[in-house]
Structures are given as structure tokens and as C-alpha cells.
Amino acid sequence: DAGVIQSPRHEVTEMGQEVTLRCKPISGHDYLFWYRQTMMRGLELLIYFNNNVPIDDSGMPEDRFSAKMPNASFSTLKIQPSEPRDSAVYFCASSRSSGNTIYFGEGSWLTVV
Amino acid sequence: AQRVTQPEKLLSVFKGAPVELKCNYSYSGSPELFWYVQYSRQRLQLLLRHISRESIKGFTADLNKGETSFHLKKPFAQEEDSAMYYCALRGGSQGNLIFGKGTKLSVKP
Numbered sequence: 001d002a003g004v005i006q007s008p009r010h011e012v013t014e015m016g017q018e019v020t021l022r023c024k025p026i027s028g029h030d031y032l033f034w035y036r037q038t039m040m041r042g043l044e045l046l047i048y049f050n051n052n053v054p055i056d057d058s059g060m061p062e063d064r065f066s067a068k069m070p071n072a073s074f075s076t077l078k079i080q081p082s083e084p085r086d087s088a089v090y091f092c093a094s095s096r097s098s099g100n101t102i103y104f105g106e107g108s109w110l111t112v113v
Numbered sequence: 114a115q116r117v118t119q120p121e122k123l124l125s126v127f128k129g130a131p132v133e134l135k136c137n138y139s140y141s142g143s144p145e146l147f148w149y150v151q152y153s154r155q156r157l158q159l160l161l162r163h164i165s166r167e168s169i170k171g172f173t174a175d176l177n178k179g180e181t182s183f184h185l186k187k188p189f190a191q192e193e194d195s196a197m198y199y200c201a202l203r204g205g206s207q208g209n210l211i212f213g214k215g216t217k218l219s220v221k222p
Contacts, residue, residue, distance in 0.1 A: 031208045042213070043157075043212040045210070048209045056209065091156070091157065101159050102210055104149075106156045
């Protein structure tokens with residue numbers, strides 16, 4: 001398996017623009033996670049899904065952030081409108097069940113100017 | 114509340130010296146503990162988990178429930194061990210991991 005696949009790897013956008021990050025989990029995994037990594041706050045869980053259903057979105061910073069999982073092989077994290085403080089690395093991760101190892105993608109490096 | 118604390122932001126040692134990366138957790142039940150490693154600008158990779166009780170790349174970690182700790186140890190550090198190390202906790206039936214803020218290990222030649 002190719003692992004968790006994220007796109008884009010790098011994105012630079014202007015403040016106010018919409019940003020869409022994409023994730024393809026490992027086939028057969030039923031949990032999908034979105035994490036954000038910054039120097040100041042480290043790794044933060046934004047939201048996670050089980051069987052395509054959002055389970056916990058308490059980490060989503062504000063209404064500008066939204067995440068969807070329309071099917072078992074695809075998820076998006078959208079920021080609209082984007083702000084400079086959203087600049088971070090966004091990691092998608094997946095696991096087969098709640099008791100198993102979580103595998104991370106390579107991250108999407110977002111810079112909002 | 115569930116919490117993972119890594120008290121050291123940066124740990125710098127010389128090659129061949131012993132390494133201990135500290136991790137303490139707060140959880141009322143029986144947690145699963147993990148160590149993840151992130152090499153420069155790469156994805157997080159699982160290093161080890163406490164239920165496996167195995168040694169990976171010379172690293173070991175023992176869960177001490179009395180002290181609520183899961184420190185990561187290696188007797189002889191190598192330069193290639195330089196990376197960010199994250200301790201993480203997974204509690205009960207929860208699916209997600211709660212991470213500590215990470216410790217940057219720097220191994221000098």
C-alpha cells in the first residue's frame with residue numbers, strides 16, 4: 001500500500017482565499033484523522049472520522065474550518081477564508097480500528113500570506 | 114482530563130551517550146502509550162507502543178503506571194537518532210491519539 005496520501009504537499013495562498021487539503025487513507029482503514037502541527041502548539045487533533053462519520057470535531061478552530069469524508073477513500077479539510085495564522089503543516093492519518101497503529105501522511109505545508 | 118507532558122523541548126547529547134526522553138501522562142483508565150518519531154520535514158512514524166514491549170532502533174520504553182510515565186530510552190545515541198520525538202496516548206475506546214508537544218533530540222558527533 002502507498003500509505004496515507006495527501007495533496008497538495010505545499011501550498012502558498014493569499015489571505016482570504018479558500019484552501020482545500022485532500023487525503024486518501026490507507027485502504028481498509030476505518031478511522032481518519034486530521035492534525036495540525038505548528039511550532040507554538042505542537043500537534044493538535046482537529047477532527048476525526050469513523051466509518052466516514054465525524055466523531056469528534058472539538059479541535060476545529062472555528063467556523064472557517066470544515067472537513068468532509070464523502071466516502072471511505074477520500075477526505076477534505078477546507079479553510080475559508082484563510083488567514084496567516086492558519087499557516088501550519090496539516091497531517092492526515094488513518095488506522096484500521098481504535099486499537100491499532102495510526103499511520104500518518106507526509107503532510108500538507110500551508111503558508112498563508 | 115487526558116494529557117501528555119513532555120517536559121523537555123530540546124535534548125542535546127553526544128554520540129554514544131545514553132538518552133532518556135521523558136513522557137508523563139494523565140488518564141484515569143488504562144491507556145495505550147506510543148512514541149512517534151519525525152525526522153526532518155518527514156511524516157510521523159510509529160517508533161514503538163507499550164503493548165508490543167519491543168525494542169526498535171535500540172529504543173525501549175516501559176510503562177510505569179505508578180509514576181504515570183512512559184520514558185523513551187536508548188543506551189548509546191547515534192547521530193541518525195536526531196529528530197523530533199512525540200509521546201502519545203490513546204484512551205479506552207477512543208480512536209484518536211493525544212500528543213505531547215514533542216522533544217527535539219540532537220545528537221552531536
